[in-house]
Amino acid sequence: MARIQYILPAVLAVGALALSSVFIVDEREQVLVMQFGQVKQQISEPGLGFKVPFIQDVVRYEDRILGLQSQSLEATLKDNRRLIVDAFARWRITNAVDFREAVGAGGIEAAQSRLDPIISAAMRQVLGSVNSNAVLSEDRTGLMNAIRDIARQQSASLGIEVIDVRLTRTDLPEQNLAATYARMRAEREREAADEIARGNEAASRVKASADRAVVVTTSDARRQAEVIRGEADAERNAIYSEAFGRDPEFFAFTRSLTAYERSLREGNSSIVLEPNSDFFSYLNSPEGRAAAE
Missing domain, CATH: 3.30.479.30 (Band 7 domain)
Known part of the structure; x- marks a missing residue:
């Protein structure tokens, strides 16, 4: 019984000594076994390692990036x-x-x-x-x-x-x-001024082209209007001539009515005529005919 009392502590001491001599190397680390400041062993593979208890120490370093x-x-x-x-x-x-x-x-x-x-x-x-x-x-x-x-x-x-x-x-x-920002701002302002100048120049060209087109179009329209007006006057005169040839009395009557309308229109100058003037021949005639010459 007394022998067991001595053996048990000895076994425990040996077990503790054995455990202190074993260490585990993780796959994420490198291990150095140091003895009195000197490297005795380098272990880079994962697994179990062994050292001398109380004399050797284990130093661990990262093996990762x-x-x-x-x-x-x-x-x-x-x-x-x-x-x-x-x-x-x-x-x-x-x-x-x-x-x-x-x-x-x-x-x-x-x-x-x-x-x-x-x-x-x-x-x-x-x-x-x-x-x-x-x-x-x-x-x-x-x-x-x-x-x-x-x-x-x-x-x-x-x-x-x-x-x-x-x-x-x-x-x-x-x-x-600050100097860099000021230089960048000046460059951007210069570029903006150049763009504005080019835009104004383009706008002036477009405006000049539009004004020229207006003048040309207006002149052409006026020329065409004069041509049409001349053709219409010629056609009108032809109709008048034909009408006068067919019925001179009716033609004279319509011309007199037109003269009345234009002369008696509001705003015209005053005129003084004798009542028996030829101008009123159609108004003075009961039959609406001009006085015989």
């Missing part, structure tokens, strides 16, 4: 324009041993603090060799790939790989915005 939002920087471009630029980088740990030796116990945060100036320096180097049109264009794949390649080369000693770099912001500095 990580992201880094760079600090905004003011870059001077090839055409001497200045832009506020920042970027987003994706990176991953490729060699946990080199990573540990480079950043020490600082881990991911220390790596990002060292990677950020590398990204910024690469951005300054690439953007300083191109004009602003290339940076502000929609297709900036070549620029971002160049920044990625430089950052990848310079960060290889950290045991990491820069997978991708994307420019997320390209803005003018605040002090340049």
